[in-house]
Amino acid sequence: MASTPSTGNVANSATADSLDKEKCQLDSSHGSTPSGSVLENFTDSDIEAQGSRPAKKPFSFWMSIVCILTIAFIVSWDATCLAVAIPSISKDLNGSSFQSFWASIAFMIGVVATQPIYTSVSDIVGRKPPLYTAMTLFAVGAIIFATAHDMSVVIAGRLVQGLGGGGLDVLESVLLADVTTLKERPLYLSLQGIPIVSGFVLGPIIGSLFSEFATWRWIGWINLPFTGFSMVLAFFFLHLRPIEIDTRSRLQRLDWTGMVLFVVGAAAFSLPLSWADSLYPWTDWRTLLPFIIGVIVMIGFWFYEARPQEPMIPHRLFHNITACMSIATGFLHGLVMYSILLYLPLFFQAVYLQSPLQSGISILPICVLMIAASAVAPILVKISKMYLPYLWGGWILTTLFMGLFYLAGQDSSTATANAFQSLLGVGIGIVFTVTALPMQGSVKNVDDQGLAAGMLVTFRLYGALIGLAIGSSVFNSFFAKSIVALDPLPEALAELADPSHAISFIPNIPDLDLPQDQMEALIQAYRVPFRAIWVTMAALSGIATVMSFLMTKIDHDNEEQGKQRFEERKK
Structure with missing residues (x-):
């Protein structure tokens, strides 16, 4: 008998008699249940309970x-x-x-x-x-x-x-x-x-x-x-x-070599991303050497993971286009979301001359709408039994209003900035929760859904790390060009000769005693790199939008649960 696909609903619709019959057929025909079959996760107590599942949790x-x-x-x-x-x-x-x-x-x-x-x-x-x-x-x-x-x-x-x-x-x-x-x-x-x-x-x-x-x-x-x-x-x-x-069998099954390779590769890869253009320049050997070592070790780790019986990151999780695109768009979502949450309050402080507390209040629209959209979107998916249109819509909103934020500045009203960031928050919030559905639904075996959920979280965080590195590089590069408009720099701005100090200098801007023309030029010098970040994030969101259209529809009426499912203990 062929293995039961995870998109089926066999485990909940079958009666106890039919499960008993099928179990006997499997035992007599092959002597064991095929790998990946729903029935291999069932015990006699499960079979007795089928058809009488309590409605209330x-x-x-x-x-x-x-x-x-x-x-x-x-x-x-x-x-x-x-x-x-x-x-x-x-x-x-x-x-x-x-x-x-x-x-x-x-x-x-x-x-x-x-x-x-x-x-x-x-x-x-x-x-x-x-x-x-x-x-x-x-x-x-x-x-x-x-x-x-x-x-x-x-x-x-x-x-x-x-x-x-x-x-x-x-x-x-x-x-x-x-x-x-x-x-x-x-x-x-x-x-x-x-x-x-x-x-x-x-x-x-x-x-x-x-x-x-x-x-x-x-x-x-x-x-x-x-x-x-x-x-x-x-x-x-x-x-x-x-x-x-x-316990001994459990320890033997762990992918010890894979763990060591991953820790070494992840640390060597992540550290230079964290300090590039902050602690050391990108061109410094202390940035390039560990980064290159990290990339090499991670590539080696990926090829090694095809060998262990229980690999740390199983290749089977990436067996179809929907799984691969879910991981890729999750990575880009982390990249865009974390970058926005970091740079948006700094934008309000540098361009609108707000205090840190005022900037925190100013980004409430995107925050509130992110929370609301991340909560409402999955419920709409459950009601409509469709997730792809919401995923597409979320990425389109993110791309469109991330790009439109290019227009925000001192010459535009705060109402315009609030409108743009609100709809941006809706898009980011939708993608945040809905992406989990195609990723978890794409696996063949129900026991892999937990692994799939974990991989999505991991790749989203890696996206955040790389997004912060990209944002830092873009900001410093464009600020170095835009600050030239103030040459020679007034004494109060001497610190800005080093672009890496531009972010830490932002809280000082409202207290500067500069002529109006120099103050306007300084604000414009800050507006340029923020615009560059918005355009960069919009472009990456556009790539994620295209990727989301490559996903395929997956049936989510599956009521199977894996080997570590919740069980109410008998008194």
Whole structure:
């Protein structure tokens, strides 16, 4: 008998008698169930339960969802809260610019280096051991950070937090795929999108409030109750079917060589992207050498992954055009979204001369609409049973209004900027949650849906890293050309002779005492590189739009669940 495709609905429509009959036929014909068959995931207790699935979800299921959403929020907000607090931390601890830089990127490096490892390990040993490990590392890192009296300890704390945050960030998506079916997943993706996007938005606000009105140490302490709460929920309510394999066999199946190759390659690849044109120029050997080594190691890692029995990143996940385009557009989405969230408030500060707090208020339209669209879009997908039109529409909106933001400036009203960023937020929010559906639906085996969810999260984060590197290079390059209009530079602007100082100089602009013509020329000098970033992001969004049209329709009425599905424990 041929294996049952993941797009089928056999597991839920078959009766107990028909499943028993088919199981006997398989045993008599081949002696074993074909790989990938739905029936290989069923036990006798499952067969007895078919046809009588309860309509209502148990209380423990909803507590598990609360656990997942809590994890999604704390990781999202922690990833964005530190940037605004770094000046206060560095001043308080007498840190150097070099130490401030490493404090900023330590968390991200830890996340990037560990995400696929957590996904792979959880697929072999079970979800909960790596989940508890990630929670513990995240909490320990937060304590180290909060009690630090030296910048080196701050960096160490953020790195440990990142090692845990990488697991939390990817496992919350993997767990959501475990406990829900593909048919019902749009509803839960809409719930998941709210804390993730809210965390991105609230992170800088919370960080600035703590550093300005309390102490930056609360950025670490506030994580502890949330982490403890989610750990309690996971322990008491997250009931996943255990993997029936002994510990020794589990350890032997892990792709140890692949993990080492990935960590080395990811670190060597990510670090120069983080410091290019910031700590060292792109042309410096300290940027080029690790970058080239990272690329070579990652290419070697990709070819090696065809060999292990349980590869860390299985090639089977990329078996069709829809899966490949989902990963590619997810990568570009992370690239565009993170770049916009970084540079948009800086744009309002440099061009509209707003304070950091005012700029935070000014970007509320894009933030609110991102949250709303990311929550509403999956529900519309569930109602209409179509996801491609929403995905196409999301990318078209992103491309169009990213390009139109080129027109925003001092000579245009803030209402125009608000309208453009609002519709831009709608497009980004739609793509954020809907992209998960074709990626997870494209896999052949239902047990690979968690892996697919994890890969999408990982590639989106890599897109963010490369997007920040592209944005930095574009900004510095165009600013170096536009600032020439002020030559010779007034003494108050002497720092801007080095384009790498342009971003850090932005908060000083409103306080400058310059003649009106020089002030207008300075604002225009800043407007040029921001325009270049908007055009670059619009072009990349356009590429993603074309890619989205290459995806094919996949049936999402599948109600199968994988080997680590949620199970209500019997009392």
